Amino acid sequence: MAAVSELIAQLKAEQRRLSERVIMEDVPPFESKIVAGVDVSYVESVAVGCLVVMDLQSQKTIQTEQKTVECTAPYIPGYFFLREGPVLIELLEDLHIPGPLLVDGNGTLHPRRLGLASHLGIRLDLQTVGVAKSLLMGEIQQRQGNMASILDHDDCVGTALWLTGRKNPVFVSVGHRISLSTAVEIVQHSSTSGYPEPLRRAHSIAKETLQELQTK
DNA sequence: GCGACAG
């Protein structure tokens, strides 16, 4: 029990340390129309991670990769990387991702500015964007058009974005090597029916794989 | 101390 709080304290310190390395500028700038997305599905202690790379112009999936691993780490708000990090690192570490990577979770929209998307970006040196379906923290400011800034004291940590076809907003934040405005732009451009298509596809493929795994 | 809390 004491070991758990010690682990949390260590993770917290590591988050603070790594967050200093987050780059909030477009490196490289977003020019191609290739966007990727990753998601993880679970059945008991089995986790299936899926990557989808798609071309926004043609709406075609140009690459799909999956990884199945054993995962017993608990989900603890603020420490999502503890649970999804291992699967995603195994899935992505040897791949070349030809465009920004959308991650189901937050980037800098996090108590210590290092949500899953940022942590993954730093660890694998990837350009990432955080997209969450519910608000982890921060105060949503007045809506202007289809967006609203999310503040934590004086820091703008993300943007609430109302996408066409979805009632509630998604919460976009900088993962790594990207600016908040470009992150929002990418999410808008890759969305269909109120949700980013690369994430929707990654989610459904991971779920299908899990179904097959259960059936066999 | 109480409540909130990405998936």
Place this chain on the structure above:
DNA sequence: ATCTTGTCGC
């Protein structure tokens, strides 16, 4: 996240 049927709507 996951457990889960029908049902309303385009």
